[in-house]
Amino acid sequence: MTRPLNIDDLYRFAIPANPVLSPDGDRVVYTLTTQDAEQDRPACSLWEVRTDGGPARRLTRGPADAAPRWSPDGTTVAFLREGRIHLLPAAGGEAEPLATGEQEHGGGVPVWSPDGTRIAFAAPACRPDPAAPVVIDRLGYKADGDGAFGPVRTHLFVADVATGETRQLTDGDFHAGPPAWSPDGSRLAFSASIGGDTDVTGASAAYVIDVDAEGAMPRLTGPATGLTGPVDWFADGTALLVVGRTTVSAGHLALLRQPLDGGAPVALTGALDRNVMPGGPGYPGALPQFRGGDIVFCARDRGVTRLYQLSADKITEFPLAEGTGVGGCSVAAKAGRAALLVSDRSSFGEIALLDLDTGSTTRVTEHTAEALPGVTLHPATEREFTISDGTRVHGFVVRDPKAAPHGPLLVDVHGGPHNAWSPHADPVHLYHQELASRGWTILALNIRGSDGYGEAFYTAAIGAWGDADEKDVLEPVAELVAEGLADPGRIALTGYSYGGYLACWLSARSDAFAAVVPGGVVTDLISMAGTSDTGHDLFTTEIGDRDRQVALSPLSHVDAVRAPTLILHGEADDTCPVGQAEQWFHALRVRDVPVRLVRYPGASHLFILSGRPSHRADYSRRLAGWVTGHTALRTAGADHD
Numbered sequence: 001m002t003r004p005l006n007i008d009d010l011y012r013f014a015i016p017a018n019p020v021l022s023p024d025g026d027r028v029v030y031t032l033t034t035q036d037a038e039q040d041r042p043a044c045s046l047w048e049v050r051t052d053g054g055p056a057r058r059l060t061r062g063p064a065d066a067a068p069r070w071s072p073d074g075t076t077v078a079f080l081r082e083g084r085i086h087l088l089p090a091a092g093g094e095a096e097p098l099a100t101g102e103q104e105h106g107g108g109v110p111v112w113s114p115d116g117t118r119i120a121f122a123a124p125a126c127r128p129d130p131a132a133p134v135v136i137d138r139l140g141y142k143a144d145g146d147g148a149f150g151p152v153r154t155h156l157f158v159a160d161v162a163t164g165e166t167r168q169l170t171d172g173d174f175h176a177g178p179p180a181w182s183p184d185g186s187r188l189a190f191s192a193s194i195g196g197d198t199d200v201t202g203a204s205a206a207y208v209i210d211v212d213a214e215g216a217m218p219r220l221t222g223p224a225t226g227l228t229g230p231v232d233w234f235a236d237g238t239a240l241l242v243v244g245r246t247t248v249s250a251g252h253l254a255l256l257r258q259p260l261d262g263g264a265p266v267a268l269t270g271a272l273d274r275n276v277m278p279g280g281p282g283y284p285g286a287l288p289q290f291r292g293g294d295i296v297f298c299a300r301d302r303g304v305t306r307l308y309q310l311s312a313d314k315i316t317e318f319p320l321a322e323g324t325g326v327g328g329c330s331v332a333a334k335a336g337r338a339a340l341l342v343s344d345r346s347s348f349g350e351i352a353l354l355d356l357d358t359g360s361t362t363r364v365t366e367h368t369a370e371a372l373p374g375v376t377l378h379p380a381t382e383r384e385f386t387i388s389d390g391t392r393v394h395g396f397v398v399r400d401p402k403a404a405p406h407g408p409l410l411v412d413v414h415g416g417p418h419n420a421w422s423p424h425a426d427p428v429h430l431y432h433q434e435l436a437s438r439g440w441t442i443l444a445l446n447i448r449g450s451d452g453y454g455e456a457f458y459t460a461a462i463g464a465w466g467d468a469d470e471k472d473v474l475e476p477v478a479e480l481v482a483e484g485l486a487d488p489g490r491i492a493l494t495g496y497s498y499g500g501y502l503a504c505w506l507s508a509r510s511d512a513f514a515a516v517v518p519g520g521v522v523t524d525l526i527s528m529a530g531t532s533d534t535g536h537d538l539f540t541t542e543i544g545d546r547d548r549q550v551a552l553s554p555l556s557h558v559d560a561v562r563a564p565t566l567i568l569h570g571e572a573d574d575t576c577p578v579g580q581a582e583q584w585f586h587a588l589r590v591r592d593v594p595v596r597l598v599r600y601p602g603a604s605h606l607f608i609l610s611g612r613p614s615h616r617a618d619y620s621r622r623l624a625g626w627v628t629g630h631t632a633l634r635t636a637g638a639d640h641d
Contacts, residue, residue, distance in 0.1 A: 002376045004400075005433040007620045010613055011035045013427055014371040015348050016047070017341060018067065019328050022074045025335025026051055027090070028351055029059065029068045029077055030328075032367065035613040036063060042610055046079060046088070049364045051337070051353055056365050059088065060095060067109045071116045076161075078110035078119055085110050085119065085159070099164040108154075109178055113185045118158050120179040120188055120211075125155045125168060138173070139199040142533050144574040145604040156188060158211060169209055170218060174198075180232045180240075186211060189240050191228040194218065202248045202537045204228040206240050206258050222258045222265055229253065230278050230287055241288060241295065243278045250418070250462055250541040252276070252455045255288060255297060255310065272308070272315050273454045274299040275418075279328065281606050282419065284343070286329035291356060296331055296338065300452040302394060303422040307340070307354075319359045325424050331356070343424040345379060368425070378436040380423040380444075385476040391460075393472045394453070395445035396423050398432050403439045408490035408631050410435055411443045411477060411513075415497030415520070417465070417542070418458060420450040428609055431620040438628065441485060447472035462542060465498075465552045466505040473502070474510055489514065492627035493563075496520045496608060497576060504554035504584060508561045515630035517623045519568040520576045520605055523584040525549035533574045558587040564594035566626040568619055570603030570611070594630075598622060 012035075019030040029048050036043040045062035049055075060081075068079040070090075077088045078098070085098040085107035098107070098119065108121035134141070134150035142148040156169040156176045169188065170176045177191035188211055193204040206228050207218035221240060229243040234257070242256040246265055252275040256265040269276060277285025277298040284305045288297035295310040304325045307318040320326070320342070327349060328341030338354045340361070347368040352361045380396040387393055412429065414421050421444040426432060432442045446452065447469040448460035461468040473493075480486040492515040495503040500521035507516045522528055526549050529535040543549050550556055565588055569581035581597055588595040600607060600615045607615055 002374050004437045005372070005375050005377055005430070006437070007430045007434050007617050007624075009372060009375065010427075010430060010617050010620075011037050012371050013348065014367040015427060016351055016365060016367055017328060017349065019330050019339040019341050019351050020068050020070055020077075021051075021330040021332040021335070021337070021339040022070050022090075023072060023332055023334065024074055025332040025337050028330075028339040028353075028364070029070070030339075030341070030351055031066055031068065032058075037613065039063075040612045040614050042613070046077070049351060051339075051364065053364075056351075056367075069110045069112060071112050072114060073116055076116075078112065080107055080109065083107055085121065087161070097164075098159055098161070099166050108157075111179055111181060113181050114183060115185055117161055118185075118211075119161060120156060120158045120181065122154050122156055122176050122178050122190070124149075124152050125171070126152060128152045139536050140533070142574050144533050145572075145606065147572070147574065156190060156209070158188075169211065169216070177228075178230065180230075182208075182233050183235055183237050189221075189231045189233060190218075191231055191242075191244075192218070194220075195224065198224075200536070202227070202540060204244075206231050206242055208240075208260065220262070221260050222262055226265070227253075231258075232288065232290070235290065235293070241290075243276055243288065248541065250459055252458060253278070255295065268295070268310060269297070269299070269315065272299060274301055275451050275455075275458065277305050281609055282415070284325060284327035284422075286326065286341075289329065289331040291331055291333045296329065296356075298326055298329065300420060302452050303396070303420045303446060304424075304452070305422075309356075318354065320354075320361060323423055324361075325422055343422075345423055346377060346425060348425045348427045377425055378433055382423065383443075383476075385445075385472075385479055387471055387475050389471070391448060391457075391472070393445055393447055393476065395443065395476070396421055398436050398442040398444070400436050400439065403436070403441070405484050406487050407439045407441060407485075408435075408492070408627075409441045409443060409477070409480060409486035410492045410494060410627055411445070411473060413447070413473065413493075413495030413499035413502045414444070414450070415495070415499050416451070417449045417461065417498035417501075418451045419498075420446045420452050428616075429620070430617075431624045434620060434624050435627070438624075441480070443476065443480065445473060445476060463544060463548060465543065466502060466509070466554075467552065469502065470506055470509055473506060474512065477512060488512070490631040492516070492631055494519070494623060494627070497605065498522065500576070501554065504561075505552075505557070507563050507565065508554055508557035508559075511562065513563045515566075515627045516563045517566045517568065517626055518584070519608070519619070519623075520573060521567060521569060521580050521584055522576050523553065523580045523587075524555045525553045527583075528576070528580060531577045531579065555583060555587060558584070559591070561588060561591070561593055564626075564630045565596075566622065567595070567597045568622065569597070569599055570605060570607045571599045571601050572603055573605045573607075575605035596626075 043063040046059040083106040108123040205224040210216040279285035285298040494517040496519040500518035503518040585597040
């Protein structure tokens, strides 16, 4: 017997991530996240699976173990436990903290030196006093999930593995990005925004610092006028591999070769015309890694993060099974294999082994099937629509194949604005499966601005949020109505973050929607620019002109909104501050539009991905209840008329 997925299944999820392959290629350590209902929190522990077969086994008890990294000799796994680096013997035993005694700083993702004697990491240089005034002189003074950090800066540290003795390498009014060891272990490379006005310009660059030289200062490796993300070293030690852009602008990230002599960076992946994906919450991918002289990296194409290899000037895609997406990758070059985190239409994520020579893959875990036996998912099928200006918009339709046509339709807009929907099993938007079981059709569109369709499509809504992409939603909806798949009286609209922005915008621009549920909303671009942790950089690159910020704010058009609206928002959201939701609620309430605001205490912008399970379940239940109830009311009203 099988049954469909429901919202309460959230508490049964077991989702792997962060696979790391041992240097000999024999063992994969990874994190597994479950949900602790009693404590109302996610629980994360380390697991291991052997590459020669056998069941996965648990290594640690958690509840907040993350970022495992193998030592170069394969004898030890370093990882983060509640903000401190711990060491776990690979042969078995208890994990012990790396440093003894109290540290003024916490830990960061551990990076082993090539000889395995030291670990580098980036961490706050001091512990802030929560009762002290927060003095702010520069932009970028807060971060979603952490709040305002004032003068506290993240810097580089190096710890001796044998003694735990820890030294701080960098200092100053800047944040140091994650470090990378040079091949000879004498230097660290990292990214940073160093300079008097980089908080305003948004520019960042790659730097190198000597590890053992007393009082060494970071050295700039190239132009300081671009966007620099994760860095690594080429094997000869003369250049850095950088994920970034040569300008501060919206567009694809690329792989860049940055010579240490200060020369101009060289783009390595421009011919692909796809966005390099180093990985992050809600943005599946993996850091680029070397395989001899080749580079293995991730980029997104048509909603799916794929795995590629750059060999000299040639880029080829690894032939994974159709529809398989990659959310993590760890290369053991000497073993000729990689460990992958893969997702598809039936699994939220599993660990697989990739033969780097043949391209063949073998799954070595089945956590989704084991956690949810007998549960089936309503399928996501691809659709493509031609918009009136000739633009082709790709997306996915989720519905029960047995559902009758002419039923209710939910349109869901993704965030970003440069994210994208995928066809994979979705552990976040559980209301999709819940509503599909009730006879709904869900339309998830990768409108212009979405990632995975080339840079021209990626930048097509720059300076024109709402204006440029509203037809990408409204015209496909009209097409589904014309086909008879959707009932025009029972159409609802939702979206989160940028999707919340567009849901508010469209509710003022169209009367097609019987109910609207914006989450993590953006409603006033002027106040958003000055209160969001990313607002200044976002609107400098995305909108720019103040007059456009006013014109493109949903709040400027709120008089036209009539649809019953449920607003869902985290109270500790520093990316889209809760004031955005409060303004929309106030504007609708005083205009007598049916409206409800739900605030989730302590919830950051990413709470729908990794927050309290009770909040995430509540989000899906409220959304499903609102759209079901108000579309039924609208239909009943029409029938009565």
